[in-house]
Amino acid sequence: MSDVYNSFRNLWIWKYLGERVAWYYKVSANDAPAKYLIAKRTPVPLESSSDYDVEEGLKIYERYTEEFLRIKRDIENGEDIRRLETPRYSLLDMAKDLVWKILRRCVFCRWRCKVDRVEGKRLGTCMLDTVSRVSSYFHHLGEELIFRGTHGSGTIFFTSCNMRCLFCQNSDISRDRFNGIPVTPRQLAQMAYILRLEGVHNINWVGGEPTPHIHNIVTAIWHLAYEGFRLKPSDDDLDHILKVKHDYFIFPMDKRFADYKGEFNVPMLFNTNTFLSRESLIILRPLIDIWLPDFKYGPGKCSIRLSRTPWYWETVTENLKLLYEWGENIVIRHLIMPNHVKCCSIPIIDWISRNTPEIPVNLMDQYRPEHEADPHSPIFNKDAYDIARRPYKEELLEVWRYAEEKKLIFKEITFEKKGFMPP
Ligand code: SF4
Numbered sequence: 001m002s003d004v005y006n007s008f009r010n011l012w013i014w015k016y017l018g019e020r021v022a023w024y025y026k027v028s029a030n031d032a033p034a035k036y037l038i039a040k041r042t043p044v045p046l047e048s049s050s051d052y053d054v055e056e057g058l059k060i061y062e063r064y065t066e067e068f069l070r071i072k073r074d075i076e077n078g079e080d081i082r083r084l085e086t087p088r089y090s091l092l093d094m095a096k097d098l099v100w101k102i103l104r105r106c107v108f109c110r111w112r113c114k115v116d117r118v119e120g121k122r123l124g125t126c127m128l129d130t131v132s133r134v135s136s137y138f139h140h141l142g143e144e145l146i147f148r149g150t151h152g153s154g155t156i157f158f159t160s161c162n163m164r165c166l167f168c169q170n171s172d173i174s175r176d177r178f179n180g181i182p183v184t185p186r187q188l189a190q191m192a193y194i195l196r197l198e199g200v201h202n203i204n205w206v207g208g209e210p211t212p213h214i215h216n217i218v219t220a221i222w223h224l225a226y227e228g229f230r231l232k233p234s235d236d237d238l239d240h241i242l243k244v245k246h247d248y249f250i251f252p253m254d255k256r257f258a259d260y261k262g263e264f265n266v267p268m269l270f271n272t273n274t275f276l277s278r279e280s281l282i283i284l285r286p287l288i289d290i291w292l293p294d295f296k297y298g299p300g301k302c303s304i305r306l307s308r309t310p311w312y313w314e315t316v317t318e319n320l321k322l323l324y325e326w327g328e329n330i331v332i333r334h335l336i337m338p339n340h341v342k343c344c345s346i347p348i349i350d351w352i353s354r355n356t357p358e359i360p361v362n363l364m365d366q367y368r369p370e371h372e373a374d375p376h377s378p379i380f381n382k383d384a385y386d387i388a389r390r391p392y393k394e395e396l397l398e399v400w401r402y403a404e405e406k407k408l409i410f411k412e413i414t415f416e417k418k419g420f421m422p423p
Pocket residue numbers: 106107108109110111112113114115123124125126127128162211212
């Protein structure tokens with residue numbers, strides 16, 4: 001593989017976390033194909049026009065995901081992807097067809113609104129029909145080192161959200177669904193195309209929340225797989241999508257950043273509040289190379305008061321368990337909040353140490369009271385009374401010390417921005 005990635009390969013953090021996120025690392029460095037390139041080569045004996053309902057379709061999809069996993073293992077053992085034919089109808093084709101079927105009775109997330117988002121007469125909690133809007137996309141240089149690397153994480157910010165966090169730091173996009181520009185799935189793929197040719201290490205689907213946009217994300221991934229280097233935007237597309245490209249530097253484009261045996265290659269990162277449904281997880285399993293799920297609240301009622309979200313604990317823990325059982329590459333994020341150490345941080349650490357001990361965890365200290373939690377704001381909400389300040393140092397230390405006691409894998413990823421480097 002080209003030398004353009006040597007600086008990424010030489011990052012110190014791989015020595016500590018490389019094994020935990022080995023698949024992501026290989027795809028990012030173009031030593032392995034993104035999952036979507038394998039899903040494109042996984043045959044399913046159906047046609048686009050095949051008549052099946054969502055439940056039946058998901059069973060078939062899961063069955064052929066097993067075949068996908070077999071092919072992936074072969075590739076990891078040295079099989080050359082160029083020897084594999086592209087079938088008439090693939091697992092990736094089926095993913096695209098399934099998400100648009102689900103949209104007619106949307107259950108992308110745990111709200112399970114069952115509204116017809118294609119018809120658009122009634123909207124669910126996310127308030128979205130079929131159209132996705134992007135508020136910005138850019139090389140994110142503030143994500144964890146394994147994601148920002150040397151050239152940044154290729155972050156694509158969608159508007160709207162399926163949670164209502166009083167303290168949301170992105171409320172301008174999560175609460176304003178008309179922020180940004182509407183995009184077609186192909187334009188989304190073109191954003192990813194530009195970012196990767198400029199050297200990003202992953203495509204970071206985020207928001208707001210990416211889950212309500214799964215239909216357009218999966219379709220964009222389909223374009224990346226089938227059109228690849230031919231996705232070069234027309235002048236009209238470029239005029240449109242450059243309106244929301246928020247980069248301060250010019251990154252020269254180089255095809256070698258994206259090249260895996262002649263195919264356009266980039267790992268898919270799903271940066272989520274983890275409130276998605278099992279159906280969504282099943283569909284995304286053969287498409288997402290690394291997961292970045294939030295784990296915000298403990299098992300009490302904090303999620304209802306502070307995020308207006310019921311069923312939070314059971315949904316997040318079930319989802320994390322499933323991803324862990326599947327052996328996915330995962331990094332968990334937990335934002336330490338003031339006055340929520342005992343009720344949230346400690347039970348979360350306990351749960352992770354009992355259930356998913358090998359997953360790296362970022363125990364983040366950057367909470368600031370914003371949006372409805374800002375005591376100086378006219379929209380301050382009294383329900384946010386206990387989170388209207390930054391966490392005290394003692395609270396942060398209590399959480400980090402407990403995580404250490406419980407032997408969580410967290411230090412490298414949590415402290416690297418503070419200059420921490422293990423001896
Ligand atoms: S994505 Fe979630 S909130 Fe939005 S309509 Fe679907 S189930 Fe409801």
